[in-house]
Amino acid sequence: MPNLFDRFTVKDVTLRNRIGVSPMCQYSSRDGFASDWHLVHLGSRAIGGAGLVIAEATAVEPRGRISPQDAGLWSDEHVEALVRIAKFITEHGAVPGIQLAHAGRKASCARPWEGDHSLTDEEDGWETVGPSPLAFGHKLWRVPREMTLDEIRDVQNAFEAATSRALEAGYQWLELHAAHGYLCHSFYSPLSNHRTDEYGGSFENRIRFTVETLDRMRRVWPERLPLAVRLSCSDWVDGGWTIEEAIELSKRLKKVGADLIDCSSGFGTPDYKNYPFGPGWQVPFSDAIRREVGIHTAAVGLITDPVQANEIIASGKADIVLLAREMLRDPYWPYRAALTLDRKSEATPPAPYAHWI
């Protein structure tokens, strides 16, 4: 029975434990560049003992940013600042990961703490794109322009180029952000995709964009390194995307080289409801995909307690757990968890701390 503090190996990469920092947008970049903030934010969580530290949704083109302050990797100039961060994380025993993203129809927004609404042109907002000209709704009133087939190719090229840059920067774990209503999710969900060409309509057509994009990434991301995909496993509305479809999509992603499915849900529509929000509420998705597809999974969502996290791993419902907000509260959560679970010898604070605690 695996334990939260057992190592986890995927391909040539070994995590020192099963605890990962979930990707979290910091909305703190200028022109997409990482700064000292990102070094401290991510670096302190590596020092805190996580096995995996995944950097926030990083846009593959400027149009694919959620907000003007999002991180980006759309040019070679963005690489240098990331080298420093990936190196620091590695030096402190964690595996550095990064999530590549395109916000699609949910792009061009104010930061959450500045209102979370679509920016007007006067506020330096920009034209958004998506599978169909359907606005997300509520505060996100921008109507995306329907992408042409050439534009679909262009965005896939951008994912491939950003993948090469992530490798150059020293990341060892790559995740495609295909959840939360952003571009990939908006293609595979019938709620946001009303196309009539080969990218819309049937299940096969709706998943085509995501499967092709991952395939393009896998071609440049070395076989020896793990490639993960974050999915929304349900839209939580009638007539929306379902876990059964997420299982089928995971099978296709496995075929084109996905090593792990990171199982999230929702955020594809503002109208989602009847979701069982509570501790570990998305774990059943991870459990189902892991069993049905035979692929590694990550569980995420209100995992805050060491005993709870250990139970998820020990019961085989996930290979790793990802924590987001709890890691904001306490970057040393892995250290505390090791004490709680009586695995102090596996807690790995750096020498200047270890001597004292």
Ligand SMILES: Cc1cc2nc3c(=O)[nH]c(=O)nc-3n(C[C@H](O)[C@H](O)[C@H](O)COP(=O)(O)O)c2cc1C
């Ligand atoms: C500040 C913040 C930023 C986030 N940014 C991202 C992101 O960049 N990519 C992503 O896939 N999810 C993002 N999320 C979602 C988290 O990764 C995670 O799935 C979610 O918060 C549930 O986990 P938790 O209950 O441990 O917070 C973000 C969450 C927070 C709180």
